[in-house]
Structure formats: C-alpha cells, structure tokens
Amino acid sequence: MTTPAVEPPDLPGPAPAHPVNPASPAAPTAPVAPAPPTTPERPAHRDGNVLRWVGAYTASMIGDNVYYLALSWAAVRSGSPGQAGLVLAVSALPRAVLMLGGGVIADRFGPRRVVIASDAARCAAVLAAAGLLLAVHPGLWLLALLALLFGTVDAVFMPAVGALPVRITGRGQLARVQGMRGTAVRVANVCGAPLGGLGVALGGAATAFGIAGLLFAASVPLLVSVRIRDLPASTRKRSAGAARELADGLRHLTGHPVLLPLLVVGALCDLGFIGPLNVGLALLSDQRGWGASGMGWVLAGFGAGAGAASLLLTVRGRLPRAGLVMCLFTLAAAAAIGALALLAPLAAAVADAVAIGLLAGLAGALTGALTQTHCDPAYTGRVTSASSLLSLGVAPLTFPLFGAAVAAWGTGPVFAASAAVCALAGVYGLSSGPLRRAELPA
Template identity: 70%
Template sequence: MTVTPAIPESDAPASERPAHRDPNVLRWLGAYASSAIGDNVYYIALSWAAVQAGTPSQAGLVMAASAVPRALLMLGGGVVADRFGPRRVLIGSNGARCAAVLAAAVLLLVSSPGLWLLALLALVFGVVDAVLMPALGALPARITGRGQLARVQGMRGLASRLANVVGAPLGGLGVALGGAAAAFGLAALLFAASLPLLTAVRIGSAAAAKAPGGAVKAPGGAASDLRAGLSYIRGHPVLARLMLVIALSDLGFVGPMNVGLTLLADERGWGASGMGWVLAGFGAGAGAASLLLTARGRVPRAGLVLSVTIAAGAVSIGALAYVPNVAAAAAVAVGIGLLAGLSGALCGALVQTDSDPAYIGRVSSVSNLFSLGVAPLTFPLTGAAVALWGTAVVFTGSAVVCVLGGVLGLCSRALRGAELPE
C-alpha cells in the first residue's frame, strides 16, 4: 500500500507565533466553539422534545440512539478524515448537522411528528458524529506547529467549558421562548456560523500538497485503509499503549461521572442543587487544567505526567463516593476535573504529535471510539450495578479500572518517556 509520507517537521503547517496568537488557529477555535455550543443547545432541545412526546423511558432511548451508530462507524470516520482531509470533512459534517436540525425545527412547527422524528434525528447525529469526531482530532496538526499542539488542546478545553456554560442556558431560553422548534433553529444557526470560519482556516503548504484534502490513497479502498491504520497503531511503541490507557481510563471514568453521579446525589439526599455544585467543581478543575496548558504550551515529561494524573484522578473518583457532604464532594470534584482535564489534554496532544499525519484521522477515531462510542453504552450497566451493589462499590470498581490505565502507562517505558516537542 502506498501512503503519503509524514510531513517533515521543517515543512509542517506551523507558524512561529504561539497558537493563541495565530489567526488561523483562532478561526478554527471559533468554529469549534460555535459548533460545541450548538451541540449543547441541540441536546437540550432533543431531551425536552422527547420528554414532551413520550414516556421517560422512551425519551431515554431517544437520547441514547446516537451512541450506537457512533460506536459502529467511528473507525470508518477516521478513514474518511484521512482520505478527504479533516477540514473538508468538518465543513460537510457541520453542514449536515445544520440541515438536519433545521428540517426538524420546520417539521415541529408545521406538524406533530412524534418520537420517530426525534429518534431519526438522533441517529443522523450519531452517524455524522462518527465522521466529525476523528476529523476534529486530526485538524489541529495541519494548522499549527507540533510544539503548539498541547496549547491547542488547552484552548479546545477552554472552549468546551465555555460551550457547556453557555449552551445549556441558551437551549433552555430557546425552549422557553418558542419550544423545541425554536431551540433546534438556534442550534442550526450555531452550526451554520461555524462554516465560514472553517472555510477560512488554511492548511499548511506541505499538508495541502498531498492528495486532495490531504487524502491518503490506497488501492485496496476504505477497508484496506482501516486495516493499515490499525496495523500502524499496533506497531507504534507509544500509540499502541496510549490507546489502551485511554480505553481503560474512559471506561472507568465516564459511567460514574455521568449516571453514577446522579444516583450518588439521589442516594445521599444532595438533590439537584448538590449535584450542580459537584459538576461545577469538576468544571472549575477541568477549566483550570485547560488554562494551564493554554498558558504554558508544554508539559515536560508528558507521558509520565499523563500516567500519574490518570492514577491520581482514579483515586479521587473512588473517594467521591465516601465523602460526608456536598462541600467535600465539590472539593474532590475540583481535583478530579483538574487531573482528568490535564490527562485528557495530554492524551490528545500525544496522539497528534506521535501520529504520522497520513494516519492521524484513523488514530483519532480509535481514541474517540472508547470515550464517545463504547463508554456511553455502559450507562445502563452503571445504573444496574448501582441498583445491585450501591454507589460505593460501583465508584470503587470504576476507580480500579481507571487506575489500571495509569499503571499501564507507568509500566510502558515508551509511553512513560514520551515527550511533547519544544
């Protein structure tokens, strides 16, 4: 199989200026923030419309519908990102999401289609996300220098925190003023706002010199590309271990910090406000980690720091189920957010800096598969386990799984010694 060679470091699409002062990166960041806020508005609108149209269990099924195609198609999405270029894929994906939610808004205005429309919309979003997420992970390496990728991860984290803070109130306001149709229309507007910004993002000359869109051409087609990508990961001393670390840490983190936290707050009598304080603490810690990376731009001994923070964050997850009150839980959540935010950003930066540009979409698809595809499918298992054994046992067990990820990283000489470029 013939693949495009790696971009030489001297020819990389980087400017010398820091990423937070690079207009090209800032255009990408604006597009990402607009799209992420739109995501939050969309989920508020979808959940509200589903609850109004059906029973709570039916609404839950609608909300979970997007996870299945996302899990099944994510690896193929990485092939698409590498073949057609991440910028082109992001433009097409956000355009498709804009059209889908706009169509849903119009249908809700003129008729009462019921749950089938919402389920179809959720499935469409799952399919599009499977293509969008690998492209989102692959694009930064094509628009800035390798030495700026950790800073870009910090900037992305800050934009994600902003989207969570702004998106939910905007979605609620849209629902309050005009129902789910108005909120869907607002989400469509936000997705549309990302398109001119993405169109204005420029790919570096070396990346643009590849096959159209930075594509990787293989005579065997998409299946051959996927096999080649998986073989590349298996043979890479850092990425092979890093994918396992990401898988274990995500499987141990996502369940308790989503479904488990709600059940913990209910069990302890903290109520919705108490859960809100815990989530606020987590968001504050994650935001601080993103701000740290944005300011510093680089963390020395990234592989070692990554592994240690995963292990320490896992211990904090387990401790969350044993704290005596909401204040202590919020304080622990700050630590979880700080550690998880730092380890997650370092994972992203190492994926981008250690991957050959010809394979980065497929590598991103594997790393996203666990956090965005497989891990959400464990939500029902988390709920069932809490019902059988209680929150303390489930949080402790999840922490053990997460600790295994950190230990695996510490036991791998290649990953433990991985460094981010200067």
C-alpha cells in the same frame, strides 16, 4: 519530539590534486554560510488561523448542546419516557458502527473539508426539523430520523475534528491547542444548556432547533477561512480502498510503541471514569441528601477543575516529561475518584470534584497531544476514530452495569472498583517505557 541536528554528508567529488593542510596559512578558506535563521512557532493562542478554528469549534459545540436539549424536550413532549429514551439512543448506533469508517473519510478527503460538510449537514437537518415542527406535528418519527442523521454525521465529524489540529499549527503547539479545545468545550457546556432552555421557553423545540442551526451555520465561514498545511510528500498515502485504508490505520496504531499504550490508557480511564461521573454521582447525591442542587455543585466543581486544566495548557503550552506526567496525573485522579464516595460533607465533595477535573483534564489533554504528536499525520483521522469509538461507543455501555453493581454492593465498593480501573491505566502507562519517556515537542 525534537529532531536532532544532523551533519550534512560529504558530497562525492574528485580528490584534490595536492593535499591541503588546513592549518597552513596558504590553505584556501571556503566562506562559511551563516545558518539560516529559524522562525519560532507562533503560539497557538495568538495565531489567527487557530483562533478561527477555535471560534468555529466553539460555535459548533454550543450548537450541539442546544440541539441535544431541544431533542430531549421534544421527545419527552411527543411520547412516553421510554420512547423518549429510545429516540435519544438512536444517534449512538450509527456513531458506534460508522466511527472507524469516519476516520478513513477524514484522512482521505481532508479533515477541514469533512468538518465543513458535517456542520453544513447538521445546519440543514436541524433547520429542516425546526420548519417541520412549526408547520405540522410529525411526532416521534421526525425526531428519530433527526437523531439517526446526527449520529451518522457525528461518526465522520469527530475523527475529522481530532485530525485538524496537527494540520493548522506546529507540532510544538499541540498541547496548547488541546487546552484551547478543552476550554471551548467548557464554554459550550456552560452556555449551551441555558441558551437551549431560553429557545424552548420562547418558542418551543422548533425555536431551539433554529438556534442550533444558526450556530452550526456560523461555524462554516470560519472553517472556510482556516488554512491547513499540506501533508509532507513522504506521509501521503495512495487510496487503496476503504477496507485497506482502515486496516493500514489500525496497523499503524497497534504497531506503534507509544500510540497503542496511549489507546489502552485512554480506554481504561474512560471505563473507570464515566460511570461514577454520569451515573454514580446522581446515586451518591441521593444517598448523601445533597439533592439536585448539591449534584449541580459537584458537577460545577468538576467543570471548574477541568476548565483550569485547559487554561493552564493554553497558557503554558507544554509540560516536560509529558508521558510520565500524564500517567502520574491519572493515578492521582483515580485516588480522587475513589475518595468521592467517602466524603459526606458537600463542600468536601465539591473540592474533590475540582481535583478530579483538574487532574483528569490535564491527563486527557496530554493524552490527546501525545497522540497527535506521535501519529503519522496521514493516519490521524483513523487513530482518532479508534479512540473515539472506545470512549463514546464502548464506555457508555457500562452505565447499566454500574447501576446494577451499586444496587448490589453500594456506592463505596463500586466507586473503589472504578478508581482501581483508572489506577490500572496509570500503572500500565508507567510500565510502558516508550510512553513513560514520551515528550511533546519544544
């Protein structure tokens, strides 16, 4: 939030020998120094430093998409469907177990250094896997080892990525950076799968892994060229051991009047949102007779809405009354999620998916920007790791429960229950005065 101007205190000194009447023409007048000009923040979308980071992040995210497609293809070709599923699930374990520790590492060593090391490690791992697949046929053990390594690196990469924006731009540009980051994710989702499929078609999983490794490699020099701001001296925290640092970060999060409600709102949104979009949509498409192509259109509508939300924040840079707007968008997105199960025509479902993507995308970007605005910069990695753990570690565990609930009660009631969880997030946010009044810097 904008810091109000503060009058400088009177400086101590000897009292004048004779009182001076300021209105008297004989009174000496001290020259008034002009106020130093304030340099406006450079918009993030015109800042070369931010653009280099976005370029590196985009290359890394496209590499992620190519890697996961190649891993899925190689696992299916090397074993049974059950074994392939096990390989794909292996990376989730270290990510869930080590995510909080990754936040400590990001804060202790600096997010830029951690992201550079993470992308370099991922580059080396996938290129080594590509070489082994070309030379021999090692089987599932290599893919499981690669997935385990990737999950471990992700546990430190994700908190570091979340901690970087506040160190590369002004606080007034954080919403714009969140929009740019969301745009990069959409670009990666659109480009990554076709690029991975092309690699598999040209030379199998080894070629696709090689493409992913080159993309990770391309991000490293861009990250090296990114300049980061030093933490203010008042926010630097001395190292006190990993456990103590983690406890300090969690204490900062749970004791903050804005950060804790933001964490709760984000967790409830993920719990209510992930099931319908990842599991429920496939079931709904089968029931409605939309088929795989219809499901693809609905997902494309969601992506278009989310992309529009990212572009809006990238251009606009800030929305007034951000806390209140975020809660209202969450409530509107909840209503759109509940309506999705009631719409039989495919065109109506696609339009509703566009609305979900737009509303949920704006709410999510504002949540991220508010989190970074109100978090002490020294704790950003640890706070990001806590929210990432809930969204990437806990929320996916609801997939089997969601599927079982649909089998028992049908899509309509389960979608309605998921929408109610999302609505609860908005209601809880509105009930929190500090969050409702939270603002982004001008």
